[in-house]
Amino acid sequence: MKTITKTILTTILSIILIISFSEISLSQDKTDWEGKYPDGCTSITAGKQATSDGSVLTSHTCDSH
DSSP states (O other): OHHHHHHHHHHHHHHHHHHHHHHHHHTSOOTTEETTEEOOOEEEEEOTTTSTTOOOEEEEEOOOO
């Protein structure tokens, strides 16, 4: 009986978590969206003091459309 109760409780909690995370993702700030699509780019940069060998790294992508 304890196993069934534990399984039911785990299932209910999982459903609550899924619904909560769905609500969070739906309410995100979308001010950089054009129409129904995101409009933006991502740049990642690491200076020579941020890398172990003193390299300067940069990456850029425009993956919005």
